Amino acid sequence: MPVAETVAPPVPPLSVLTESEREIAENVYQFAAETIAPKSMEMDRANQMDPALVRQFFDLDLMGIEIPEELGGLGMNFTTSIAVIEALARVDAACAVVVDVQNTLVNNALLRWASPELRRKYLPQLAKQKVGSYCLSEAGSGSDAFALATTAAKKGDRWVLNGGKLWITNGLEAELFLVFANADRSKGYKGITAFLVENGWKGFEKGKKEDKLGIRASSTLALSFEDLEVPEENVVGKVGEGYKIAIETLNEGRIGIGAQMIGISRAALDYSAQYVKQRVQFGKPIAEFQAIQHDLARMDMELECARLAVYNAARLKEAGMPFAREGAIAKLKASEVAEYCTSRGLELLGGYGYVKEYPMEKLLRDAKIGKIYEGTSFMQLNTIAKDVLKRG
Numbered sequence: 213m214p215v216a217e218t219v220a221p222p223v224p225p226l227s228v229l230t231e232s233e234r235e236i237a238e239n240v241y242q243f244a245a246e247t248i249a250p251k252s253m254e255m256d257r258a259n260q261m262d263p264a265l266v267r268q269f270f271d272l273d274l275m276g277i278e279i280p281e282e283l284g285g286l287g288m289n290f291t292t293s294i295a296v297i298e299a300l301a302r303v304d305a306a307c308a309v310v311v312d313v314q315n316t317l318v319n320n321a322l323l324r325w326a327s328p329e330l331r332r333k334y335l336p337q338l339a340k341q342k343v344g345s346y347c348l349s350e351a352g353s354g355s356d357a358f359a360l361a362t363t364a365a366k367k368g369d370r371w372v373l374n375g376g377k378l379w380i381t382n383g384l385e386a387e388l389f390l391v392f393a394n395a396d397r398s399k400g401y402k403g404i405t406a407f408l409v410e411n412g413w414k415g416f417e418k419g420k421k422e423d424k425l426g427i428r429a430s431s432t433l434a435l436s437f438e439d440l441e442v443p444e445e446n447v448v449g450k451v452g453e454g455y456k457i458a459i460e461t462l463n464e465g466r467i468g469i470g471a472q473m474i475g476i477s478r479a480a481l482d483y484s485a486q487y488v489k490q491r492v493q494f495g496k497p498i499a500e501f502q503a504i505q506h507d508l509a510r511m512d513m514e515l516e517c518a519r520l521a522v523y524n525a526a527r528l529k530e531a532g533m534p535f536a537r538e539g540a541i542a543k544l545k546a547s548e549v550a551e552y553c554t555s556r557g558l559e560l561l562g563g564y565g566y567v568k569e570y571p572m573e574k575l576l577r578d579a580k581i582g583k584i585y586e587g588t589s590f591m592q593l594n595t596i597a598k599d600v601l602k603r604g
């Protein structure tokens with residue numbers, strides 16, 4: 213069954229989504245099915261995003277979903293961003309993460325924490341033309357993010373950054389970078405400060421691009437800073453407030469990763485459901501075997517639970533209610549479900565699931581990152597456990 217034949221049925225409606233959110237997501241899915249799907253396998257093989265697609269994300273206003281209209285964005289809500297990420301990930305998880313990082317990490321951090329001047333200067337660029345990256349992790353600091361070693365020293369009206377970052381999503385395409393550095397190591401994590409850095413500034417260098425298992429078309433780069441001078445006005449939030457910006461932005465970002473994972477799960481379920489109706493063994497389509505039907509039913513049930521967790525967390529965030537636990541649950545559950553659905557789906561295709569001509573092995577590879585970035589599964593469990601113990 214060629215990949216091009218797999219135009220998926222509409223997603224069953226979810227009670228928590230409004231008509232307009234659902235409509236935007238369906239339009240984005242149609243665009244992705246027509247425009248991204250034909251390129252997806254080749255981009256994966258080439259380890260490279262088609263730059264024309266990134267341009268289209270801007271043209272379709274997908275890179276500034278929550279940025280107010282007067283600053284060039286779409287002026288929509290967080291749940292719309294989440295629904296768009298899910299829709300894109302149903303077709304290509306690497307494209308989904310480009311849009312995810314831009315909206316849920318970079319734009320959100322600036323919207324919430326940047327000065328009015330910074331917002332006016334950079335948000336229109338992020339909405340219309342420039343890709344952004346979120347730069348927290350380093351070679352020596354991943355889960356223990358606040359052990360970061362990049363330093364920032366004040367020199368007149370500038371800050372001078374030294375150090376480097378690792379694993380930076382969108383690094384290749386990005387022109388704007390939200391960089392976390394420690395401005396006062398004597399204060400520990402309370403010295404961490406966020407800076408908005410432009411590509412091309414002296415002392416800023418893009419480094420090695422990773423060759424990854426999955427989401428291969430999404431670029432992941434190392435960055436280095438050598439006496440990188442950043443104007444004082446490009447501090448995002450207050451000096452020493454970076455740890456808060458990092459934690460709170462990632463709490464939101466995790467819901468986006470949950471959305472990416474449910475998009476992948478949906479793709480695995482849709483493809484499996486179509487495949488089993490066509491594949492004949494023992495004289496009938498394998499869809500007629502109850503074991504196969506039950507497998508699909510379990511995938512559907514797990515996916516529904518994960519979707520509800522993701523959209524519930526999104527709605528809590530939008531309502532200004534606490535959502536750290538719910539965001540952690542959403543990401544943890546959705547990434548487990550993505551691994552489950554893609555693994556089951558792969559087996560439902562038998563040998564065809566295991567080869568690159570069919571999409572299932574890519575979906576399985578793409579799913580794996582959900583348990584690693586924006587906090588590993590153990591880190592999500594830590595967040596959930598902390599909440600449980602606080603209650604108890």
Ligand SMILES: Cc1cc2nc3c(=O)[nH]c(=O)nc-3n(C[C@H](O)[C@H](O)[C@H](O)COP(=O)(O)OP(=O)(O)OC[C@H]3O[C@@H](n4cnc5c(N)ncnc54)[C@H](O)[C@@H]3O)c2cc1C
Nearest residue numbers: 346347348349354355379380381432584585586587588590
């Ligand atoms: C493709 C990709 C894209 C990424 N994009 C970005 C990006 O755009 N920006 C960015 O800043 N970072 C990014 N990251 C980094 C990512 O967030 C980290 O890889 C992740 O947080 C894990 O850190 P680590 O790799 O250093 O693993 P480690 O922290 O070394 O963890 C190794 C293992 O130890 C476990 N562990 C660690 N501490 C504990 C503990 N206290 N209790 C129990 N278990 C523990 C972890 O769960 C894990 O299983 C990206 C990573 C990848 C692979």
